[in-house]
Amino acid sequence: MNINVKIFVQFLMVINFIDKKNFGYCKRQNILLIVVDDLRPSLGIYGDKNAYTPNIDSLSKRSFVFKHAFCQQSLCAPSRNSFLTSRRPDTLRLYDFYSYWRDSVGNFTTLPQHFKEHGYITHSIGKVFHPGISSNFTDDNPYSWSGKPFHPITEKYKDAKTCRNRDGTLGANLICPVIVKEQPKGTLPDIEILEAAIDFLKTIQNEKCPYFLAVGFHKPHIPFKFPVEYLRFHQLNKIKLPKNHARPSSMPTVAWNPWTDVREREDIDKLNISFPFGEMPLNQTKEIIQAYSASISYIDDLIGTLLQQIDRNTIVVLLGDHGWSLGEHGEFAKYSNFDVATRVPLIIQVPGMTQTMIVLDDLVELVDLFPTLVDLTQITSSLEPCPRICEDSTSKLSLTCTEGRSLVPIMVSSLQRKNVTDKDAVFMQYPRPGTFPSLMPNSDKPRLKNIKVMGYSIRTKTHRYTEWIGFNSKKFKRNWKKVYGRELYDHNLDSQEVLNLAEREELKPLVEYFSKRLRGGWKNAFL
Numbered sequence: 001m002n003i004n005v006k007i008f009v010q011f012l013m014v015i016n017f018i019d020k021k022n023f024g025y026c027k028r029q030n031i032l033l034i035v036v037d038d039l040r041p042s043l044g045i046y047g048d049k050n051a052y053t054p055n056i057d058s059l060s061k062r063s064f065v066f067k068h069a070f071c072q073q074s075l076c077a078p079s080r081n082s083f084l085t086s087r088r089p090d091t092l093r094l095y096d097f098y099s100y101w102r103d104s105v106g107n108f109t110t111l112p113q114h115f116k117e118h119g120y121i122t123h124s125i126g127k128v129f130h131p132g133i134s135s136n137f138t139d140d141n142p143y144s145w146s147g148k149p150f151h152p153i154t155e156k157y158k159d160a161k162t163c164r165n166r167d168g169t170l171g172a173n174l175i176c177p178v179i180v181k182e183q184p185k186g187t188l189p190d191i192e193i194l195e196a197a198i199d200f201l202k203t204i205q206n207e208k209c210p211y212f213l214a215v216g217f218h219k220p221h222i223p224f225k226f227p228v229e230y231l232r233f234h235q236l237n238k239i240k241l242p243k244n245h246a247r248p249s250s251m252p253t254v255a256w257n258p259w260t261d262v263r264e265r266e267d268i269d270k271l272n273i274s275f276p277f278g279e280m281p282l283n284q285t286k287e288i289i290q291a292y293s294a295s296i297s298y299i300d301d302l303i304g305t306l307l308q309q310i311d312r313n314t315i316v317v318l319l320g321d322h323g324w325s326l327g328e329h330g331e332f333a334k335y336s337n338f339d340v341a342t343r344v345p346l347i348i349q350v351p352g353m354t355q356t357m358i359v360l361d362d363l364v365e366l367v368d369l370f371p372t373l374v375d376l377t378q379i380t381s382s383l384e385p386c387p388r389i390c391e392d393s394t395s396k397l398s399l400t401c402t403e404g405r406s407l408v409p410i411m412v413s414s415l416q417r418k419n420v421t422d423k424d425a426v427f428m429q430y431p432r433p434g435t436f437p438s439l440m441p442n443s444d445k446p447r448l449k450n451i452k453v454m455g456y457s458i459r460t461k462t463h464r465y466t467e468w469i470g471f472n473s474k475k476f477k478r479n480w481k482k483v484y485g486r487e488l489y490d491h492n493l494d495s496q497e498v499l500n501l502a503e504r505e506e507l508k509p510l511v512e513y514f515s516k517r518l519r520g521g522w523k524n525a526f527l
Contacts, residue, residue, distance in 0.1 A: 028210040029351060029377055030314040031115070034303060035214065037076065037127055037221035038334065039320030041345045042296055045357075049240045050293045052233035055304030056318065060347050061357045063316070064411050069346035069364045070426045070459060074322040074334035075445065076221075077130035079366065083321075084110045084129065084144075086370035086387065086402040088427070088522065093476055095431045096447050100136045102143075109400040111370045112144040114387075115212040118379040123200055124149035126193040127216035152192030155218075157184045163223065163267075174265035175291040177228035188225065190217050194302045201309045217302065220295035220324070222333075223265060230294040230301075239286045239293075243496060247277060247330035250500035252485030254453060254468045257335035258437040259325075260444045276437035277330075285327040292326060312351055315376060319366065320344040328496065335430065335444040337457040337466050337487075338497050342428045348407075350376060358414050363426045363461065367404030375406040389523070405526060425517065425525040430455045431471065435484045448473050453484055458518045458525075464489045464497060465514035480519060486511065 042048045045060040046067070072082040073089045077097045082089055085101065085108045092101045092108075101108060112122040122145050129135035129144075131151070139149040162183055163176035180188060197215045204211050219226060247256070258276035262268055273280060280288075307316070323341045325331040334341045346364065371387050390401035405422050413420035433441040433450040441450040454471035456478075457464060470482030486502035488511055493499075501507050517524070 028119075028379065030210045030310070031120075031212045031373060031377070032306075032310055032314050032316045033128075033212070033214040034306070034316070034318040035080070035128055035216040036296075036299060036318070036320050037216065037218050038322065038324045039220060039296065039299075039345060040323035040326075040340060041320075041343060042293060042326075043345055045347075046345060050234065050238075050289055052293070052297045053300040055300045055307065056345075056347070058304075059307060059316065059318065059349060062354050063347045063349035063357060064354060064407075064414070065357055065359045066346040066348075066364050066407075067359060067361050068426075068461075069319070069344050069366065070342045070428055071320075071322040071344055071366050072428050073430060074336060074341040074428070075430075076127075076321055077132075077134040079321045080128070080130050081134060083319075083366035083369050084112070084140075086111070086367045086404050087390070088367060088403050089429055090476070091390070091403060093448075094134065095429075095451060096445065097130060097132055097134050098447060100133055102136070102140075107399055110140060110144045111373065112212050112214060113140075114370070114374065114400060115377075115379060116144065116146060119209055120212045120379070121146045121204065121207060121209050122212040123147060123214070125196045125200065125213070125215045126151070126189070127218055128214040150193075150196045152189040152196075154183070154185050154187055154192060155189045158189070158218070158225075159223070160184070163225070165267075171266040172223070173267040174223055174262060175267060175287055176223045176225040177231055177291070177294070178225055180227050188227070190219055190299060190302055193217060194306055197306055198309050205311075215306065217299050219299050220292050222261065224288075224291035224295045226291070226295045226298040230297045231290070233297050234290045234293045236286060236290055239289050241282060241285060241289070242326060242328045244329060244498045245282070245285065245327045246279070248498050248500065250503075251329065252435075252468060252487065252500075253437065254432055254435045254485045255336065255455065255466070255487060256437050257325075257331055257333065257444050258439075259332040259335075260439060260442055262332045275439065276443075279330055280327065280332065288332065289326050292324070314351065315373070316347075316349040317369065317373070318345065318347040319369070321366075329498070333444065337428055337430050337455050337464075339459075339464065342457075342459075348372070348411075350411075353411070353415065358411075360410060360414055361461075362407075362410050362421060363423060363459065364407055365404055365426045367402065368407050369404070371402045371404055371406040372408055375408040389526075403522065421527055423525045424527060425458050425460045425522075427518075427522045427525070428457050428459070430457075432468070435468075454478065455485075456518055457487075458514060462491055463510075463514065464491070465502075465511070465518060467515060467518055486515075488514065 163173035432453040433446040451473040457466040466487040468485040470479035488502040489497040
């Protein structure tokens with residue numbers, strides 16, 4: 001569904017979305033990509049009752065806001081590598097933190113690399129690629145970036161005992177409001193990230209080449225370490241608990257994530273919650289929601305300052321790498337296929353296109369981002385259009401291709417007040433080491449060698465269907481005949497995904513339909 005860009009630009013001019021004098025054919029648009037770690041759609045613009053996010057909400061008022069955007073796996077490294085290469089986890093064969101796709105699978109082109117190769121100055125600040133071996137300990141430099149990526153000095157104190165307890169002692173807690181000047185180096189990682197981004201923008205302003213700047217903020221990733229003053233926006237007595245805060249009786253045990261990393265935090269460990277199905281006290285759940293929300297308000301403030309530094313010729317993209325459960329289903333953290341773990345905010349502001357907020361209900365995926373930005377900027381020639389759909393994802397002939405679809409056609413159709421749908425389903429997955437929650441191996445974050453089960457999920461406008469099947473992690477083979485659990489949720493009746501209908505005899509034809517579609521894969525969802 002690619003569109004001809006000349007026709008696209010002419011259309012925008014006709015409806016006065018582009019100022020002919022200022023559009024600047026000779027100067028390509030800059031790109032600011034803002035990645036927020038563990039950010040679900042807990043934003044005012046998405047209707048979250050606990051949110052206070054005035055700056056992101058303000059950005060949204062002149063942007064495309066995608067209501068139903070999903071990641072491909074609810075874990076940092078697999079998700080980031082997926083949307084930065086526009087390849088799905090099964091293609092990258094990366095489900096944990098411990099492999100580098102260029103070495104283990106193929107020398108696939110990344111989103112920033114593609115822009116770098118077409119004349120952009122590309123720069124990474126903060127957590128964009130996941131640090132460590134999954135990005136070759138270099139954030140995929142020098143392939144993706146024009147210079148050395150920036151990481152804050154205070155990043156090393158992330159898990160240090162810097163959280164003040166009520167008795168005055170310091171601990172490594174989950175909930176960690178702080179006085180910034182009392183922290184190591186008198187600052188926090190995300191403040192350092194903002195300062196580095198501002199410095200880059202000041203340095204780059206006189207350059208003739210356009211830039212691709214990726215800024216990755218750490219919060220609200222745990223621990224919830226944020227300046228204490230942000231609590232004033234989130235009074236505990238006003239925090240709304242999720243309605244589905246108990247573990248559903250119909251959930252297969254293989255689907256349960258026992259939030260092991262949350263349990264390891266000192267303040268939560270003191271609660272002595274039984275493993276793996278013990279319940280978090282409701283008062284503690286409220287405090288977790290409060291701290292998560294305050295962490296987002298803190299980042300929203302930094303984003304507001306960052307947005308003041310860019311010029312009018314900059315495309316802005318804001319997204320979360322995956323969601324985070326805040327007590328829904330009795331779970332916390334990510335590590336699942338539920339909407340709360342896989343649904344993310346996706347906001348795209350394109351200079352000249354939007355004077356008001358345009359909300360899109362289409363099902364979209366983070367793998368769609370790569371082709372969308374290429375389509376919007378038209379950095380390739382007419383002979384080399386927006387990256388083609390990958391035919392053979394492991395072929396050396398497919399170094400630059402996509403397993404997503406450009407969102408530009410549905411963005412343009414929304415401006416024309418037309419309804420054009422690009423795909424009727426989206427796909428995600430999550431691995432498990434076995435069918436019952438465990439600490440060793442960690443069933444939330446299993447290493448590749450321990451993965452024996454894979455949960456594949458298809459999400460349509462009306463349903464989510466998940467099948468937990470046998471998986472050979474040495475041969476990367478799926479065994480659809482070995483099914484350890486099924487989940488079917490009808491969003492028309494059950495938007496919170498509480499009632500698993502998969503075992504209802506009268507719904508057997510529907511289960512078979514979704515099972516067939518799930519096995520058919522993502523290509524068959526394209527319209």
